[in-house]
Each structure stands twice: as C-alpha cells, then as structure tokens.
Amino acid sequence: MSETIRIDRNVSIPMRDGIRLSGDIYRPGDDGQYPAIVIRTPYDINEVLDFSYVRVLPTIRAGYALVLSYVRGRFGSEGKYDSSAPQAVEGPDSYDTIEWVAAQPWCDGNIGMDGESGLGTVQWKAARENPPHLKAIAPSLAGIPG
Numbered sequence: 120m121s122e123t124i125r126i127d128r129n130v131s132i133p134m135r136d137g138i139r140l141s142g143d144i145y146r147p148g149d150d151g152q153y154p155a156i157v158i159r160t161p162y163d164i165n166e167v168l169d170f171s172y173v174r175v176l177p178t179i180r181a182g183y184a185l186v187l188s189y190v191r192g193r194f195g196s197e198g199k200y201d202s203s204a205p206q207a208v209e210g211p212d213s214y215d216t217i218e219w220v221a222a223q224p225w226c227d228g229n230i231g232m233d234g235e236s237g238l239g240t241v242q243w244k245a246a247r248e249n250p251p252h253l254k255a256i257a258p259s260l261a262g263i264p265g
Contacts, residue, residue, distance in 0.1 A: 124145060124147065134211070134215045138196075141194060141195030153182055156231050157220055159209075167234075167238070184226060214245060218252060230250070230254060232257065235259040235260040239259055
C-alpha cells in the first residue's frame with residue numbers, strides 16, 4: 120500500500136432519479152483496490168470527522184477508502200433536504216451510493232458504513248434496501264427507523 124493519500128473533493132455521485140449527491144473520498148494514493156467505509160451525512164464533513172469513531176489517517180493506513188457523502192440538499196448535493204422522519208429517500212440514496220462506490224476502480228467491492236445518531240439511522244435504512252456490496256454497518260447511538 121502507498122504511503123500517500125489521495126483526496127477527491129466534491130465528487131458527484133449519481134442517484135437513480137437523476138439527482139447527484141456530493142461527497143469527498145479519501146483513499147490510499149496507489150492504484151490498489153480497497154474496501155470502503157461510507158458515511159452519509161447532512162452535517163459538514165469536518166464536523167462529522169470531529170465526532171466520528173472513524174479517523175481519516177488511521178483508516179487509510181489500515182487499507183480502507185473513506186467516502187463521506189452529503190444527503191440531498193446539503194453542501195453541494197442536489198435536491199431538497201428533508202429532515203422529517205422517516206425520510207423516504209435515505210434508503211434508496213444509500214443503496215445507490217454504496218453501489219456506485221463498489222463500482223469504482225479503486226474499490227474492491229466490499230462496503231461498510233459508520234456513523235452515530237442520524238448517521239447511524241441512515242445505516243439501518245441502507246441495510247433495509249439490501250445493497251449487494253454492503254457487508255457491515257456500525258450504527259451507534261441510533262434508533263431503528265420506523
């Protein structure tokens with residue numbers, strides 16, 4: 120694995136309905152394929168990294184890519200942000216994000232998710248959609264959505 124880190128900011132992630140979500144990707148700087156951890160959030164990515172269990176440098180050094188994706192209507196993502204619960208688009212958007220990440224040339228097809236509170240609830244919604252490449256979720260401080 121490379122000692123360098125590649126950061127791609129404001130990456131456009133297509134959803135099935137034509138909406139494009141924005142996200143940042145952190146990954147080893149070589150041409151290898153790595154499993155990815157996806158965090159989907161309505162919050163500023165810098166704030167998420169401040170209170171997440173996942174830390175960028177140790178994650179990359181451990182051989183993972185890290186994808187932080189904004190939900191609809193937040194920080195460069197198209198669409199309308201809807202904070203009401205349950206938010207119907209979070210499951211399908213999570214599915215589409217996971218499958219898009221799995222199809223990238225730098226990903227080995229294995230995806231996990233992390234996050235707490237609302238970011239954890241999104242993981243339950245993703246799991247309900249049963250994306251083929253989602254291998255693990257690690258929600259914390261999160262209820263199971265209704």
